[in-house]
Amino acid sequence: MAEGWFVxxxxxxxxxxxxxxxxxxxxSIWWIETLQLGGIRQDTxxxxxxxxxxxxxxxxxxxxxxxxxxxxxxxxxxxxxxxWQQGAKNKDGYQSNLRSTMDFAMQTLIxxxxxxxESWDKGLAKLYDGLANDFxxxxxxDIMIFPDxxxxxxxxxxxxxxxxxxxxxxxxYLVLPxxxxxxxGTEILMQNTAKPGDHGLIxxxxxxxxxxxxxxxxxxxxxxxxxxxxxxxxxxxxxxxKNSKAIHxxxxxxxxxxxxxxxxxxxxxxxxVVFFLNKNESTKVDLSIYNELNLKGKKxxxxxxxxxxxxxxxxxxxxxxxxxxxxxxx
Numbered sequence: 001m002a003e004g005w006f007v008x009x010x011x012x013x014x015x016x017x018x019x020x021x022x023x024x025x026x027x028s029i030w031w032i033e034t035l036q037l038g039g040i041r042q043d044t045x046x047x048x049x050x051x052x053x054x055x056x057x058x059x060x061x062x063x064x065x066x067x068x069x070x071x072x073x074x075x076x077x078x079x080x081x082x083x084w085q086q087g088a089k090n091k092d093g094y095q096s097n098l099r100s101t102m103d104f105a106m107q108t109l110i111x112x113x114x115x116x117x118e119s120w121d122k123g124l125a126k127l128y129d130g131l132a133n134d135f136x137x138x139x140x141x142d143i144m145i146f147p148d149x150x151x152x153x154x155x156x157x158x159x160x161x162x163x164x165x166x167x168x169x170x171x172x173y174l175v176l177p178x179x180x181x182x183x184x185g186t187e188i189l190m191q192n193t194a195k196p197g198d199h200g201l202i203x204x205x206x207x208x209x210x211x212x213x214x215x216x217x218x219x220x221x222x223x224x225x226x227x228x229x230x231x232x233x234x235x236x237x238x239x240x241x242k243n244s245k246a247i248h249x250x251x252x253x254x255x256x257x258x259x260x261x262x263x264x265x266x267x268x269x270x271x272x273v274v275f276f277l278n279k280n281e282s283t284k285v286d287l288s289i290y291n292e293l294n295l296k297g298k299k300x301x302x303x304x305x306x307x308x309x310x311x312x313x314x315x316x317x318x319x320x321x322x323x324x325x326x327x328x329x330x
Contacts (some may be wrong), residue, residue: 008046015052024052025059032064045071045084045101050094058097070100070144071266078105078133087138103145103178106130111122111158113262114168114277124257124277131176131254141249145178147186152204154183156191163189163226164321167233168277171322174237175264175275177252187234188217188227233304237324240303244328246271253293261317263286265293274300276323285315300325 015021031037038319040060045053053260057069073081082088113127122148134140147155147170159166166189173180184190184206192201195281215222241247250268258277265272272295287295295311302308303324309315317323 006044015049021052021055027055028060029063032060032067037067039068039070041070041072043072044280045073045098046080050096054095056098061097061099066101070102071096071098072102074102074104076105076108078136081143082136082138083106085138085143099139099146100179101140105133105142106145106176106178107147107173110169110172111155114165114172114279115159115162118257118260118279124260124262124279127172127262127277128254128256131252133286134177134252140252141177141179143178144180144181145173145176147181148202149181149183151199152190152202153192154202155186156189157193157196161189161191161193163230167230168320168322169235170230171237171275171324172277174241175247175249175266175273175324177266182234185217187231188223189230218258236304240324240326242328244271244273245269246273246326255289258289259283263290265290267293270327272298272300272327273303274323274325276317276325278317278320278323280317281320282316282318285317287311287314298327299329300327301329 003100013020013024015024030039032040052279060067060069069195071084073084073287075081081101081103083090083094084096084098086096086098088096090295108128109130112122112126116123116126118124138271148158152158155169156166159169170186175277185204188207190204190206192212195201206217207213208218216224217227217231220228220231244266246266250266250271250273252264252266254262254264261283262277263285266275267273272293297316298311300309300311303326308329
């Protein structure tokens with residue numbers, strides 16, 4: 001371990017050696033071609049030689065222009081995350097050839113925003129301030145967001161096994177201008193609460209298809225009411241999201257939290273998606289706050305319930321939770 005930053009059991013490869021560098025690049029291209037890969041998630045992206053990493057990513061993207069590489073930059077600082085995205089205006093002139101980085105910054109802020117008591121600098125204000133950092137990124141919509149992964153506590157554990165708060169967090173990850181990644185079992189509230197940080201529990205077998213399984217998440221057999229509820233909740237949002245150009249490519253506008261309600265809009269052509277996070281048991285939202293968007297008189301449908309309403313002067317959010325509305329009727 002001459003210059004690496006990781007662990008002694010993982011020795012460095014000298015990527016400044018031109019023969020070794022060429023071998024690694026050719027080896028990566030061989031695997032992509034042989035297995036017809038669509039993308040690579042590259043661990044600990046900033047740890048190797050950064051000039052080599054730029055050459056490596058550049059060679060792959062030149063060979064496969066529709067390919068994607070996601071680089072892990074485990075930092076909650078948007079300045080560091082943004083540094084590694086291709087097109088960043090870095091003071092040292094560095095260009096990474098990396099289309100997608102991992103958004104640990106927003107990943108961390110969303111659970112905090114939902115769990116914390118509201119104040120001027122806590123709670124939903126953290127979500128608003130966090131997304132406001134998007135001006136720093138070359139292309140926010142190419143950054144990958146995620147509730148959890150194989151290295152961190154399951155989102156249900158992060159949310160202290162509060163089902164409604166978990167649903168609010170999951171919905172938030174799915175409407176941001178990002179590429180969402182969901183770890184297996186999130187949809188059935190898999191957790192590692194007994195031992196936070198325990199990688200064995202985090203990576204527990206998915207129930208169903210294994211000998212002796214009493215629960216089968218593929219068929220629904222043995223799932224609790226809460227597990228089925230979250231599975232259905234995610235199914236509805238994801239099925240809408242698949243065909244939503246507004247969520248994939250639309251303009252983003254959000255408003256500062258007001259009385260425990262955060263509002264975000266995704267807009268493209270005639271499709272408007274409205275997202276409310278409501279921390280109150282019941283609340284009345286003054287829709288005149290959003291008059292600049294010229295939505296009055298438009299018909300909206302609730303993506304989760306199918307109910308329709310006309311955008312007018314106010315809207316009742318009758319319970320705590322995430323609300324998703326769209327102008328797209330089918």
